[in-house]
Amino acid sequence: MAYPAVRSFALFRADGHAIVVSMSEPLIDIVPVSGHLGAARWQAVAPRGAVAGVASLRPIIPVGPSTPELTVYVDPAWRRRGIGSRLLAAVRAQVAEPRLVADVVPGSPGEAFCQRHGFRHARSRRHHLLTYCDVHRAWLGELVDAEHAGYRLTHWTGDLPDAPRVEELLRSPSRPGNALLTAVDADGDLAAYAVAVVGVLPETRAQQWGPAVLSGHRGRRLGRWVNAALIQRLSEVHPHVTGIETATAEGDRHLQDLGFRLVRRTHLYVSRST
Ligand SMILES: CC(C)(COP(=O)(O)OP(=O)(O)OC[C@H]1O[C@@H](n2cnc3c(N)ncnc32)[C@H](O)[C@@H]1OP(=O)(O)O)[C@@H](O)C(=O)NCCC(=O)NCCS
Numbered sequence: 001m002a003y004p005a006v007r008s009f010a011l012f013r014a015d016g017h018a019i020v021v022s023m024s025e026p027l028i029d030i031v032p033v034s035g036h037l038g039a040a041r042w043q044a045v046a047p048r049g050a051v052a053g054v055a056s057l058r059p060i061i062p063v064g065p066s067t068p069e070l071t072v073y074v075d076p077a078w079r080r081r082g083i084g085s086r087l088l089a090a091v092r093a094q095v096a097e098p099r100l101v102a103d104v105v106p107g108s109p110g111e112a113f114c115q116r117h118g119f120r121h122a123r124s125r126r127h128h129l130l131t132y133c134d135v136h137r138a139w140l141g142e143l144v145d146a147e148h149a150g151y152r153l154t155h156w157t158g159d160l161p162d163a164p165r166v167e168e169l170l171r172s173p174s175r176p177g178n179a180l181l182t183a184v185d186a187d188g189d190l191a192a193y194a195v196a197v198v199g200v201l202p203e204t205r206a207q208q209w210g211p212a213v214l215s216g217h218r219g220r221r222l223g224r225w226v227n228a229a230l231i232q233r234l235s236e237v238h239p240h241v242t243g244i245e246t247a248t249a250e251g252d253r254h255l256q257d258l259g260f261r262l263v264r265r266t267h268l269y270v271s272r273s274t
Pocket of ligand 1: 070071072073074075078079080081082083084085086102103104105108109110111112113114116
């Protein structure tokens with residue numbers, strides 16, 4: 001009778017000491033678990049319930065149709081045993097979307113993993129952080145109050161439904177929730193918008209998407225205006241938030257004008273699940 005290969009590897013106790021255990025990889029279960037904020041989630045569970053790795057999917061942009069962003073994380077003690085690959089296979093088996101994206105640090109195991117699984121490098125990204133303690137509130141207020149002839153600022157707050165359309169959100173009543181949408185319109189026509197989503201407490205950073213300025217309205221500083229208004233309103237609605245993170249394509253400069261600073265660069269990889 002053939003037995004599966006048994007390998008040994010280390011788990012770590014809370015005091016940092018390694019506990020060497022023997023385990024065969026087939027005993028790792030990949031199970032779907034419920035995620036929050038619209039994320040689908042899978043866990044790689046070892047016997048006795050230790051979580052060796054997790055995978056999750058969430059929309060890369062929270063409004064409108066968008067490609068799901070994949071995140072895979074395997075505990076360092078369990079790496080290079082095929083667990084990341086099994087998590088990815090479980091994701092691919094259970095989702096209908098043909099394309100996934102993954103954001104990885106250049107030169108990291110994550111990049112090697114994506115290349116191994118046939119993802120291709122699509123573009124570079126810059127991640128910026130704005131911390132509220134660095135924001136000059138009076139200057140921000142002046143930016144928000146500046147006149148933009150023919151344009152008007154509006155805000156919507158609530159929890160984002162699945163793949164919402166910006167225009168529909170703006171037509172629906174605001175309510176308490178983790179998302180803030182700030183928009184600029186010209187006589188009711190959407191011209192620009194930006195979205196921020198606040199994590200679950202004790203998370204004190206928000207994620208920002210946009211600003212997006214629609215064609216026909218560009219070159220009028222609407223992006224900076226709508227972003228300044230979002231920053232200001234976010235601190236009013238969610239005063240516990242201490243900073244805002246956002247990712248943009250290389251070469252995007254308006255964020256520095258508002259006080260965002262570059263914190264890291266990543267590579268965005270794209271795959272086909274078929
Ligand atoms: C990336 C990550 C999920 C890989 O998990 P894993 O369980 O070690 O992955 P696998 O064992 O299934 O590796 C599959 C293949 O990916 C490649 N790979 C994975 N880690 C690698 C590394 N450190 N160096 C080079 N290649 C690597 C190899 O081709 C590997 O096959 P091989 O072991 O037969 O050579 C894990 O390193 C991790 O959690 N990193 C931090 C989070 C991250 O960067 N995630 C990005 C993915 S969205």
